[in-house]
Amino acid sequence: MNQHKQLSFKYRIFGSSLLVALLPLLLCSILMLSIFTDTLERQSHETGEQQIQKLTDRFALILQGEEEALQRLCEDEFVQRSLLDHTTDELVKDVYLALYQATNGMSSGAAFALYDAGGQLKFTTQEGTPQAQLPVNWGLLYKAAQQSGAAYLAEPEQDAASQGLPSLRAVRSVHAANGSRIGYVVCSLTAQQLRQSFAGLLPEGGPLFLFTPQGRLMYASRSGVEEEAQQLREALMAGTLPTQPDQNYFLRTEPVSGCLLILRQPAALSAGAVGLMRSISFASAAISLILCVAISFLLSRSLSRPIERLSHAMHQVRRGDLNAHVDVERQDEIGQLTEDFNEMTTRLKAQVEERVQHQRDLNDAQIRQMQAQLNPHFLYNTLDTMKWLAKIHKLPEVAQLAGGLGSILRSSIASEQFITLRQELVLVEHYIDIQKIRFAGKFQYVIDVPEHLRDIIVPKMILQPLVENSILHGLETSESGYIYIYAQCDEKVLNLSVTDDGCGMSTEMVERLNSPEPKMLQGHLGLYNVMRIVQLYYGQDYGLHATSQAGIGTTVTLRLPAGKEECNAESCNCGR
CATH class of the missing domain: 3.30.450.20 (PAS domain)
Structure with missing residues (x-):
């Protein structure tokens, strides 16, 4: 063969x-x-x-x-x-x-x-x-x-x-x-x-x-x-x-x-x-x-x-020579194919630079737009929590809410688009502390991320929407829930997973999350933005994957490339 x-x-x-x-x-x-x-x-x-x-x-x-x-x-x-x-x-x-x-x-x-x-x-x-x-x-x-x-x-x-x-x-x-x-x-x-x-x-x-x-x-x-x-x-x-x-x-x-x-x-x-x-x-x-x-x-x-x-002309184009041209000597389908090739190279030469620049600008705009959507979305929920606490508890926990919210807001408005996983986990803990005040006694959480993985570079505010989905949707009907955040690195790929023991996710939602080209998810804007940000940064090989069983719980895994500024841990398995 x-x-x-x-x-x-x-x-x-x-x-x-x-x-x-x-x-x-x-x-x-x-x-x-x-x-x-x-x-x-x-x-x-x-x-x-x-x-x-x-x-x-x-x-x-x-x-x-x-x-x-x-x-x-x-x-x-x-x-x-x-x-x-x-x-x-x-x-x-x-x-x-x-x-x-x-x-x-x-x-x-x-x-x-x-x-x-x-x-x-x-x-x-x-x-x-x-x-x-x-x-x-x-x-x-x-x-x-x-x-x-x-x-x-x-x-x-x-x-x-x-x-x-x-x-x-x-x-x-x-x-x-x-x-x-x-x-x-x-x-x-x-x-x-x-x-x-x-x-x-x-x-x-x-x-x-x-x-x-x-x-x-x-x-x-x-x-x-x-x-x-x-x-x-x-x-x-x-x-x-x-x-x-x-x-x-x-x-x-x-x-x-x-x-x-x-x-x-x-x-x-x-x-x-x-x-x-x-x-x-x-x-x-x-x-x-x-x-x-x-x-x-x-x-x-x-x-x-x-x-x-x-x-031969296609080989020239593949090497970057967009001036390749083939003389048309016949009027059948092959002659038409030759004319189409000449026209294609002419248009390609005029459009390639424009398309590359346009795509670069579009990616930057989409990334900034989606990250900007994450901040108001979370800010609204947090402010709502603070409002109800102020009314019910006579402001005894407002200081803690304000402190956590301030840390998150400072990070969200910072100019850098990437932070270490360690910094991302700090933001997640601030968010969880705020939600624990809002849903007192309703859930417990554990963060299980090995120390040698915490210096991996990840997009900013990429993990918080997954935790938010578990609290607001997965544990919506639970009186006492559990959230488990863990990470593992295998073959230069970082897998960040958030698991809850809540009501589970519908089959339609799981299929849409696992689709290679996800569409807007009703009521799950944060998850959709996370998927689009990851795919725009890293390509179709990375993104979200969900597994769920009704009445048992849901696991949402974020797949990212394991890149570090430095890696000195002997036990690191990221391949760098």
């Missing part, structure tokens, strides 16, 4: 023109590319999620049909009778009829088999050579004996058509009327039967994989994907899915059997397509850059030359 500020106006215009023209194009290209790719990826992801959900629902529907068929066979009278070894030709026909009806009632065409309680094959609809004996102490039949519903287990098939893929077998125990187990009904679902069941639902994008809960591949919708299936199996064993730049994998778990369905779909945009789009965007930006460089150079050159001449 600092280096940019040090660049000339010409190069700033040149660079800004490039940025204004190039950045929107570049940002829009990047934004559009990002939005486009994100939208396609989101749509592709949603489509993949919908497809894998449909396939999972179809598989769950197949398993639901198997369970219903197993339930019907377990409850079939002929099946139960055949397992009790009461076999007749007529019974055999009825059993096979029940088995084939169960098979035909399922869309998958799964095969059914009956095994007796010892695991011996009794009946089957499966083609080929099914297992004639199944163990009852482990494996499929053992798992079925441990639960009331259907049990699922993937076991290898014996026929060549299975291509080494296991089939998913569902088994259910058959119980006699007395509750004893008399056999098992087994339903076998092979990869070939799954292929027929998923026909019409498989997407064109990628293959579908069906893994058993043990991580063995049971079905793949395409051939030649054995290596990919092995990678998927290893990833599943690690609890993750493989990641490929141009492919997305979607996983679902069938809750009944625990089988895993994985669908692979190509990404919406390949890496090559994204790279091509980026290349087009950057090529457009490069062409725009060349055009912008030429136009920006001409524009910056046209604007910078007259401004450089104006800048």
Whole structure:
């Protein structure tokens, strides 16, 4: 940022023109590319999620049909009778009829088999050579004996058509009327039967994989994907899915059997397509850059030359040479600016001395006027106090009032405009003594000003209006008040504060006192004059600051520069 500020106006215009023209194009290209790719990826992801959900629902529907068929066979009278070894030709026909009806009632065409309680094959609809004996102490039949519903287990098939893929077998125990187990009904679902069941639902994008809960591949919708299936199996064993730049994998778990369905779909945009789009965007930006460089150079050159001449003339004026002049060579806004500059320097040369002298005279007049307003204002209140005391007390305290008033009047009419803080505090104490006679017993006061600060030079009669405001306004409704006058010096700044525990000051009054340009305060002429005197002498960095809380009190702080005639105190913190 600092280096940019040090660049000339010409190069700033040149660079800004490039940025204004190039950045929107570049940002829009990047934004559009990002939005486009994100939208396609989101749509592709949603489509993949919908497809894998449909396939999972179809598989769950197949398993639901198997369970219903197993339930019907377990409850079939002929099946139960055949397992009790009461076999007749007529019974055999009825059993096979029940088995084939169960098979035909399922869309998958799964095969059914009956095994007796010892695991011996009794009946089957499966083609080929099914297992004639199944163990009852482990494996499929053992798992079925441990639960009331259907049990699922993937076991290898014996026929060549299975291509080494296991089939998913569902088994259910058959119980006699007395509750004893008399056999098992087994339903076998092979990869070939799954292929027929998923026909019409498989997407064109990628293959579908069906893994058993043990991580063995049971079905793949395409051939030649054995290596990919092995990678998927290893990833599943690690609890993750493989990641490929141009492919997305979607996983679902069938809750009944625990089988895993994985669908692979190509990404919406390949890496090559994204790279091509980026290349087009950057090529457009490069062409725009060349055009912008030429136009920006001409524009910056046209604007910078007259401004450089104006800048050189302004430097002459800043060094005090009011005779600086720039020739007008154009009629546009810059030419008008040049004419205005020449006219400004001409007028400035004629008015600068007059304005300086006028301001000096005005400041002196305002300061004398405001200080003159302080004296009659206080004199009126004091004379009023003396009048009432003379009537009420038969003049016993007039001497003290007159003495204090005389000291204050002598100081107010003296020619010097600045006195030490020590002298100002003496005047404040005279004023407080007079007010204590007027408001007997109504308030107490403490002056806490360190000795090393009392030689600081301050404007005359600058602290008395603050004390007057606390007595006449802050403690107006108090029967017994307290006024605390204190000072502190920090970083060449003297802070004189007057605090009272009276009724507080209104929010509007506090805001007006704290305003950088205070207006006349109704009923607070003394405070307004103090603010104006300080700002005229020292500038806007100095003046009054008030804080107040209703019913708790008010603090008015006067901020002045800490200047001294001499400073010998080692503990002084004023910075001189």
